[in-house]
Each structure stands twice: as structure tokens, then as C-alpha cells.
Amino acid sequence: MTHDLIVIGAGPAGLSAALTGAELGLRVALLDEQALPGGQIYRHVTATGPRLAKLLGPAYTEGRLLTDRLAGSSVTAHQGTLVWDVAQDLTVTALKDGGSVQLRAPQLIAATGALERASPVPGWTLPGVMTAGAAQIALKASASIPDVPVVLAGSGPLLLLVACQLLDAGAMLAGLVETAPAANRRAALAHLPAALAAPTLLRDGLGLLGRLRRARLPWFTGASRLRIEGEERASGLAFESAGRARLLPAGLVLLHHGVVPDTQLSRLLRVEHEWSDAQLAWQPRIDPWGLTSLAGFRIAGDGAGIAGALAAQACGALAALGAAHELGRLSQADRDARAAPLRDALRRQRRIRPFLDALYRPPEWITDPPDETIVCRCEEVSAGRLREMVALGCQGPNQTKFFSRCGMGPCQGRQCGLVVTQVLARALGRPPGEVGAYRIRAPLKPVPLSALAALTVLNDRTKPVDEH
Numbered sequence: 001m002t003h004d005l006i007v008i009g010a011g012p013a014g015l016s017a018a019l020t021g022a023e024l025g026l027r028v029a030l031l032d033e034q035a036l037p038g039g040q041i042y043r044h045v046t047a048t049g050p051r052l053a054k055l056l057g058p059a060y061t062e063g064r065l066l067t068d069r070l071a072g073s074s075v076t077a078h079q080g081t082l083v084w085d086v087a088q089d090l091t092v093t094a095l096k097d098g099g100s101v102q103l104r105a106p107q108l109i110a111a112t113g114a115l116e117r118a119s120p121v122p123g124w125t126l127p128g129v130m131t132a133g134a135a136q137i138a139l140k141a142s143a144s145i146p147d148v149p150v151v152l153a154g155s156g157p158l159l160l161l162v163a164c165q166l167l168d169a170g171a172m173l174a175g176l177v178e179t180a181p182a183a184n185r186r187a188a189l190a191h192l193p194a195a196l197a198a199p200t201l202l203r204d205g206l207g208l209l210g211r212l213r214r215a216r217l218p219w220f221t222g223a224s225r226l227r228i229e230g231e232e233r234a235s236g237l238a239f240e241s242a243g244r245a246r247l248l249p250a251g252l253v254l255l256h257h258g259v260v261p262d263t264q265l266s267r268l269l270r271v272e273h274e275w276s277d278a279q280l281a282w283q284p285r286i287d288p289w290g291l292t293s294l295a296g297f298r299i300a301g302d303g304a305g306i307a308g309a310l311a312a313q314a315c316g317a318l319a320a321l322g323a324a325h326e327l328g329r330l331s332q333a334d335r336d337a338r339a340a341p342l343r344d345a346l347r348r349q350r351r352i353r354p355f356l357d358a359l360y361r362p363p364e365w366i367t368d369p370p371d372e373t374i375v376c377r378c379e380e381v382s383a384g385r386l387r388e389m390v391a392l393g394c395q396g397p398n399q400t401k402f403f404s405r406c407g408m409g410p411c412q413g414r415q416c417g418l419v420v421t422q423v424l425a426r427a428l429g430r431p432p433g434e435v436g437a438y439r440i441r442a443p444l445k446p447v448p449l450s451a452l453a454a455l456t457v458l459n460d461r462t463k464p465v466d467e468h
Contacts, residue, residue, distance in 0.1 A: 003029045003076075003105040005323050006092055008083050008265070011039020012309040013301025014111030015066040016316030018075045024324040029103060029458075030070075030077045031094055037067050037079065039113055040133070041309045043140045052143050055168050059204075059309070060140075066313075085442035086269060090296055095447050099454035107296050107323035111316055112262045114302040117281075117362065118415045119154055119255035120369045123228025125377050128235075132162040132256035145169045148251025151237045153226060155180040156360045159256040160208040167215055174250045175218035177239055179257070181363050182222050188359035195355035198348060218248065224365065228253055257362040260418060261303050267440040269294055275433035278357045279306055280367060281418060282437055288343075289322025290315060298322060311349035314342045367422040375423065376416040378409020383423055390427040396436045397421055410446050413438040 007018045010032035018030040030037075038045045042063025045053075053061050070077060078096060085093040091104040116131045123129065132152060138144040149172045152163050163176055195202060212219065220241040229236040229247065236249040260281035263273065271292040272285040283305045290298035300319040301312035321339055324330040330338075369375065371384030381404050389400045397413075397420050400406055406420060407413035413420070417438050425432040 003027050003103060004327055004329075005029070005107045005109065005320070006031065006090070006103060006105040007109045007111060008032075008086075008092070009039060009111035009113060009301075009303075010034070010037035010070075010077070010079070011111060011113050011301065011312065012041055012063070012066065013113070013303075013312035013316035013319075014039065014109070015070055016313040017109045017111055017300050017320045018077075018316075019066070019069050019073055020317040020320035021323060022074045024320065024329055026107075026320075026324055026327070026329060028075045029105065030075050031081045031083055031092065032077070032079050033082045035080050037070055037077065038063050039111075040137065041113075042067070043137060045140075048140070049143075052139075055165060056140065057165075082445060082447070083265070084444045084447050086265060088269065088294070093442075093455075095451050098448075098451060099456060100447070100451045101456045101458050103458040107298070107326060109290065109298045109300055109316070109319045109323065110265050110303060111299075111301045111312070112265055112303045113312075114259040114306055115262045115414060116158075117257045117260050117366075118375075118419050119257050119366060120373050120375050120383070120416075120419055121226040121228065121255070121366075122370075122373055123230065123234065124255060125374055125380075126228055126230050127233040128230065128251060129228055129253045129255065132159050132254040133259075135252075135254050136162050136165065139165060139169060143169075145171050146252045148172070149174040149249065150252045150254060151175050151177060151248045151250040152254045152256070153177040153179065153223070153237055153239070154256040154258075155362065156256055156258040157205060157208070157356065158259065159254075160205070160212065162254065162256070164208050164211045167211070167217075173215070173217045175220065175237075175248045176212065177223045177226070177237060177241070177248070178219075178221045179223050179226065179363050179366070180221075180360055184359050184361050187361070188355050191355035191358055195352045198352040201349075201352045220246065224363065257366050258360055259302065259306055261305060262414075263303065263437075264412065264414060264440050264444055266292065266299060266303070267437065268442065268444060269297060271297065273437070275431065276305065278354065280362065280422070281306075282421075287322075288318065289325075290319030291322060296326070307346075307350050307353055311346055314346040314349070317342050318346075367419060368426045369419070369423070375419050376406040376409065376413075378411055378415075379405040379407075381406040381416075383419075386420060386423045387427050390424060394424070395428065396424065397438045398436070400424065401438065407438050412440055412444070 004026040021028045045063040082095040223239045223241045227238045266284040298319040300315040325335040425435045
């Protein structure tokens with residue numbers, strides 16, 4: 001089958017883009033790594049039982065509206081399909097059923113979402129330390145609940161949400177340790193009037209705070225000097241708060257300092273990016289229809305800037321409208337008319353973002369950790385080693401990678417990339433936007449060599465690649 005549009009990622013943005021494209025008469029292929037559609041936000045929503053669905057809340061179960069529509073649509077959905085390369089001509093190569101497949105369309109929308117920001121603190125590589133998002137994935141995918149005392153540390157709405165969900169699921173919470181500096185509140189006040197125009201989101205946030213206060217769990221704010229205790233595995237979290245040294249024993253420590261756009265695919269395709277000081281992250285440059293600097297390649301959702309699930313849905317639909325117009329299937333007038341309510345919805349969702357970005361801005365010791373702290377988990381490279389690279393003359397992440405192996409592990413810098421840029425920027429006395437980021441190469445994720453030997457092209461018809 002020849003496709004008009006390929007969408008990568010079946011989260012809120014990808015589902016919305018695929019469905020909108022199909023409704024406009026486009027032949028759409030949707031590729032997603034997970035076995036079921038929904039992405040990280042709506043993970044496993046099609047198979048979640050009523051008890052767990054109630055615990056996860058209406059913001060989660062809203063995902064069924066999208067997955068139900070997908071089931072009844074003309075979209076060709078490929079679940080369990082890991083995209084590991086995209087060429088400049090938009091040929092997509094993916095791992096599926098143990099082999100590799102290729103397909104191509106004139107329009108490609110990447111809806112690869114966000115990653116949790118790395119939280120490099122002493123001991124964060126120990127067994128028994130996870131991200132808060134990973135704990136939420138375990139809850140959504142398999143109703144898994146920790147059977148040991150849990151400490152949550154960091155900042156951001158997701159940290160509070162996961163704490164509430166674990167409480168409601170019956171987990172033992174040993175404490176909540178917030179690291180957002182007190183100065184963040186003063187900075188956030190300037191954005192409060194705009195945030196008040198998003199009362200539903202504010203009310204949801206206040207509901208989380210109220211639930212945690214009613215639980216009367218130990219709660220510390222303005223924490224610093226975090227250190228995971230333990231030899232073979234985590235045994236607790238040490239930190240300072242209100243001028244005192246503290247220790248919370250725990251068998252599981254969950255870290256979280258916000259989410260950032262996943263730019264691995266956009267970096268692979270060498271499109272233009274810019275540094276966002278508000279979100280302390282790289283963002284691809286896109287136009288109002290998600291189009292990047294590479295013709296036909298669009299990005300929708302949190303992969304282009306963090307704004308949340310409902311904003312991602314609007315962005316996905318807008319990107320599909322742009323693709324349909326580019327293909328000559330939609331007039332400019334019709335495109336713009338369909339886009340108007342989507343843009344209104346997007347503006348409403350984005351009103352609260354500057355407030356949240358300021359309130360939950362991570363502390364400097366997360367983005368520029370002490371010398372002894374491991375930054376690159378794959379190659380065990382410390383922050384001090386990165387600063388040694390600057391002293392040797394390295395001017396950016398790629399030179400540093402060459403000399404120290406930092407970023408050369410299986411994750412290709414997903415975990416360490418932002419921190420490396422920020423550590424180097426501080427050491428060089430230059431803005432992060434000038435220091436740059438890792439160059440990403442295929443494969444985006446590790447794939448078995450056997451998959452390369454069984455490459456299939458999904459195009460006008462399914463056929464094996466001609467080895468000659």
C-alpha cells in the first residue's frame with residue numbers, strides 16, 4: 001500500500017495526527033513501539049480494568065476516546081514497531097516481528113513525546129533508584145506497586161501525581177522531598193495571572209496538593225545536597241532541608257525533575273533546533289503546522305516543546321492539516337477554518353505553561369552537578385571528567401564524546417545529553433545554545449544484527465529487498 005502520511009508515535013499527538021489525516025482522506029500508517037496504542041500518557045488504556053482506571057483518573061481514561069476512534073478508522077496501525085532510522089528522503093526503517101521493515105511517504109509526522117529529565121545525584125545509578133515516570137509506567141502497564149517504602153524526590157506536577165497514585169494504590173510512602181528553590185515561587189508569580197485563565201489545570205494541581213497533605217506523609221521543601229544511601233542497592237535518601245541534615249530510609253527512591261522534548265529523531269535528521277531557557281531543553285524549530293527545516297518532516301506534541309496531553313492532541317491535528325494541505329488535499333481556506341478551534345484549544349492549554357516552567361525549574365545542582373557525580377550512566381563519566389575535557393580544549397559535546405566516551409552508550413545520550421550541554425556551557429562560560437548537542441546516528445536504539453538481514457519494504461507491495 002502506498003501511504004500519503006506516516007506518523008511515528010501513538011500517544012496523544014500521534015493518535016490525533018493519524019486520525020485527522022485519515023478523516024481528510026489520507027492513507028495513513030501509524031508506527032508505535034508499544035504493543036498497544038496510547039503512548040506514555042495513555043499507556044495500556046485499552047486493556048486497563050475499571051479499578052485501576054478509576055485510580056489513574058479521568059485524565060488517563062480520556063485516552064480511550066482516541067484509541068476507540070483508531071480502532072474504527074482507516075489508519076494502518078503497526079504496534080510493536082520500533083523506528084530505528086529515518087533517512088533524509090523520509091524513508092522510515094523499523095524493527096517489527098524480529099525483522100526490519102521500510103516504508104516511505106511524502107509527509108512524516110514525528111510524535112515521539114518527551115523524556116524525563118535526568119536527575120544526576122550521588123548514588124542515582126544504584127539498584128532501587130528509578131524515575132517517577134518509570135514507576136507510573138509499571139502501575140499503568142501491569143498494576144505493579146512497590147512493596148517497600150518509597151521516597152519521591154524532585155519537582156514537577158508528575159512527581160505529585162505519581163505520589164498520589166501510589167498512595168491510592170496502597171504503596172508505603174516514606175516521604176516527599178521537593179527540590180524546587182524558594183526563588184522559583186517569586187519568579188512564578190509574574191505568570192500567575194495568565195495561569196488563572198486555566199482554572200481546570202490549577203484546580204487539578206491543588207487537588208493533588210490537598211490529597212498529599214491529607215495523607216500526612218513527611219514532606220520537605222527546598223531540599224538540596226541529595227544523596228542516595230546504600231552499598232549494593234538504595235537504602236534511603238539523605239538531603240538537607242530548612243538548614244538541617246535529614247535521612248529518609250527507603251527501599252525505593254523515585255527521582256523526577258520534569259520532562260523535556262525527545263529530540264533524538266529530529267537530531268538524526270539534522271533539522272534546526274533552538275535552546276529554550278524557560279524549559280532548559282532543546283526544541284526543534286517548527287512552523288505553526290509542525291513543519292521543520294526538512295521538507296515534509298513535521299513534529300507534533302511534547303517533542304516540540306512541553307505543553308501536556310491536550311495541547312499535544314491539538315498539535316497533532318494541526319500537523320495533519322498542514323500535511324493534507326501540502327499534498328493538495330485541502331485548500332488553504334479549509335485548512336485555516338479547521339485549524340481555528342484547534343489553535344484556540346492550544347492557547348488555552350499553553351496559558352499555564354510559563355507558570356509551571358518557572359515554579360518547577362530544576363535547581364542548578366541538577367543541571368550542573370558536583371564533580372564526583374556520575375553524568376553518563378552508560379560509560380560512567382562524571383561531571384568532573386567533563387570539566388577536565390574543557391580544560392583539555394573540548395568546545396562541545398561531540399568533542400567531549402570523542403575524548404571521554406560520554407554519550408557513546410546504548411542510550412546515545414538520551415539520559416546525559418542535556419546535562420552534558422549545561423555542564424560544558426557553564427565551564428566554557430557560553431550559552432547552551434552555542435555549545436550545541438550530540439550528533440545522533442542510526443540506529444536510534446539498539447537492534448539485533450539478524451533484523452538487518454531480513455529487511456522488507458512496505459511500499460506499493462510487500463517485497464524483500466533485492467540483495468543485488
